[in-house]
Amino acid sequence: MAGLATGAAALAAPRVLAQAPPHVAVVGGGFAGASAARALKRQGADIRVTLVEPKARYTACPFSNAVLAGLRDLDAQYFGYDGMKRDGIDVVAASATAIDAEARRLRLDDGSGLAFDRLILAPGIDLMLDAIPGYGASGAEVMPHAWQAGEQTALLRRQLEAMDDGGLVVIAAPANPFRCPPGPYERASLVAHYLKAHKPRSKLLILDAKDSFSKQRLFEEAWEQLYPGLIEWVSLSFGGRVTEVDAATKTLTTEFGSHQAAVANVIPPQRAGAIAAAAGVADRTGWCPIDSVTFESRLRPGIHVIGDAAIAGAMPKSAFSANAQAKACAAAVATLLAGGQPAAPKLINTCYSLAAPDYGISIAGVYEPREGLLAEVAGAGGVSPLDASADVRASEAAYAEAWFDTITGEVFG
Amino acid sequence: MATTRHRRLMRGGLALLAALWAASPHAAQRAPLPAPAGATACSGCHAPAGNGPVPGLAGRPAAEIADAMAAFRNGERPATVMDRIAKGFSDEEARAIAEWIAAGP
Ligand SMILES: Cc1cc2nc3c(=O)[nH]c(=O)nc-3n(C[C@H](O)[C@H](O)[C@H](O)COP(=O)(O)OP(=O)(O)OC[C@H]3O[C@@H](n4cnc5c(N)ncnc54)[C@H](O)[C@@H]3O)c2cc1C
Numbered sequence: 274m275a276g277l278a279t280g281a282a283a284l285a286a287p288r289v290l291a292q293a294p295p296h297v298a299v300v301g302g303g304f305a306g307a308s309a310a311r312a313l314k315r316q317g318a319d320i321r322v323t324l325v326e327p328k329a330r331y332t333a334c335p336f337s338n339a340v341l342a343g344l345r346d347l348d349a350q351y352f353g354y355d356g357m358k359r360d361g362i363d364v365v366a367a368s369a370t371a372i373d374a375e376a377r378r379l380r381l382d383d384g385s386g387l388a389f390d391r392l393i394l395a396p397g398i399d400l401m402l403d404a405i406p407g408y409g410a411s412g413a414e415v416m417p418h419a420w421q422a423g424e425q426t427a428l429l430r431r432q433l434e435a436m437d438d439g440g441l442v443v444i445a446a447p448a449n450p451f452r453c454p455p456g457p458y459e460r461a462s463l464v465a466h467y468l469k470a471h472k473p474r475s476k477l478l479i480l481d482a483k484d485s486f487s488k489q490r491l492f493e494e495a496w497e498q499l500y501p502g503l504i505e506w507v508s509l510s511f512g513g514r515v516t517e518v519d520a521a522t523k524t525l526t527t528e529f530g531s532h533q534a535a536v537a538n539v540i541p542p543q544r545a546g547a548i549a550a551a552a553g554v555a556d557r558t559g560w561c562p563i564d565s566v567t568f569e570s571r572l573r574p575g576i577h578v579i580g581d582a583a584i585a586g587a588m589p590k591s592a593f594s595a596n597a598q599a600k601a602c603a604a605a606v607a608t609l610l611a612g613g614q615p616a617a618p619k620l621i622n623t624c625y626s627l628a629a630p631d632y633g634i635s636i637a638g639v640y641e642p643r644e645g646l647l648a649e650v651a652g653a654g655g656v657s658p659l660d661a662s663a664d665v666r667a668s669e670a671a672y673a674e675a676w677f678d679t680i681t682g683e684v685f686g
Numbered sequence: 687m688a689t690t691r692h693r694r695l696m697r698g699g700l701a702l703l704a705a706l707w708a709a710s711p712h713a714a715q716r717a718p719l720p721a722p723a724g725a726t727a728c729s730g731c732h733a734p735a736g737n738g739p740v741p742g743l744a745g746r747p748a749a750e751i752a753d754a755m756a757a758f759r760n761g762e763r764p765a766t767v768m769d770r771i772a773k774g775f776s777d778e779e780a781r782a783i784a785e786w787i788a789a790g791p
Binding site for chain 2: 312600604608650654655657
């Protein structure tokens with residue numbers, strides 16, 4: 274806990290006297306927080322950076338759907354924090370339990386405290402397990418969400434492997450906003466890929482709490498081509514919203530009836546990680562309103578929120594967005610600490626999905642602050658073309674894999 | 687290598703920055719401040735030396751990067767995503783990004 278000792282010392286001795294560099298605390302070592310910590314250290318200004326993250330290793334969600342389909346090892350999703358330490362970042366293995374924005378101090382779950390000049394909060398999401406009656410923490414052990422990768426991913430994979438041919442797999446998808454908008458549909462595709470090869474009499478049902486979804490026409494085109502008759506999507510208007518589950522019998526109830534699953538993947542509604550509400554930076558929606566130039570909380574100055582936890586306007590909750598926001602936020606924080614005025618950023622998102630191992634599709638967008646929100650730059654972005662050749666789909670699948678390798682290298686390598 | 691980099695920075699009118707940058711103990715791994723709007727997002731896909739099918743940008747002259755962005759934008763150069771991304775940047779913005787990348791490590 275060396276970081277805590279220096280943090281306490283920095284509080285006791287005013288910075289002006291000690292000539293110490295400013296201190297930025299980053300809470301959460303996922304794609305957002307780890308990118309921000311690194312970017313702060315690498316952009317040249319003399320800033321002391323502490324990364325607060327309880328887990329010794331990070332489990333990445335992108336490509337975890339390929340793990341479910343048996344196309345990839347869960348080990349390929351693990352990343353450590355040694356790269357951060359090599360960069361001179363103080364990595365503190367603890368959870369933040371409270372943040373006092375006014376006193377610029379945060380408390381950790383071991384009871385100690387940490388002083389900061391600015392704080393970057395990147396806690397990701399909290400899954401609202403109790404929002405679906407009958408689900409809860411015990412329901413998630415039977416009908417895994419696998420929406421935070423790790424043991425849940427392994428559990429859902431084991432269930433799919435153990436299922437008899439002819440079983441019904443149900444994916445319950447949440448309403449917007451949620452982490453990774455194309456994620457449930459990529460998951461349906463790759464699970465279908467597995468079923469087609471190993472359990473061809475099985476069916477996959479998507480019960481959806483919304484009437485449309487990301488890259489919808491592209492996914493539907495791919496399902497028609499690759500898995501005809503295997504995947505059925507039930508929209509909100511046709512009774513797709515799951516209102517209750519019974520874990521004991523793996524039954525999912527909707528307004529229109531009920532479905533008994535052999536394997537059920539329930540993806541519950543989400544909100545910003547719990548520390549956001551504790552710090553007072555989440556609003557009634559459960560997410561964090563931010564300034565679109567600096568990512569500083571609109572509710573608590575001195576705290577910047579990035580990644581899935583933030584309300585980033587038109588930007589989707591993705592690892593690519595989290596990384597792009599982190600780098601823009603780090604630049605703004607460095608400028609603010611130097612007494613400057615941060616310039617308006619431009620951000621990019623590119624999200625790939627696999628409909629099959631050699632069939633990639635993408636959505637891209639360019640974003641800039643407009644009327645206080647991150648808005649899409651008109652005329653840019655959009656999705657892959659419909660009716661594209663197999664070569665185009667294969668090259669996008671290869672780009673997807675290169676992207677994962679590059680971004681995890683930049684963030685954790 | 688370092689002198690070429692400095693010359694490029696000066697050409698971009700960033701002489702002061704170059705001096706600061708050279709003075710930094712870890713100059714090798716740091717890009718000059720401040721990055722123009724959009725510039726830091728590129729490395730999400732483009733590793734400095736490239737990765738598989740995605741080309742690296744390190745060491746490329748600014749003009750080459752700016753020309754590529756223009757060709758992606760007006761459809762002269764076929765692409766899967768760069769056409770969609772390039773349309774989000776004006777010529778000036780793309781040139782500023784290209785100069786920043788070319789000046790980097
Ligand atoms: C199935 C699936 C597929 C996906 N595929 C893609 C994809 O292909 N491309 C893409 O761009 N995105 C994808 N995503 C989305 C991506 O995973 C998220 O958008 C991304 O992880 C968000 O990063 P984050 O840092 O905000 O949150 P996280 O990655 O969740 O990181 C948050 C971190 O904060 C830590 N933390 C939480 N609370 C505290 C606290 N109180 N104190 C200290 N630390 C704390 C957590 O331990 C965690 O390590 C996918 C997601 C899923 C579920």
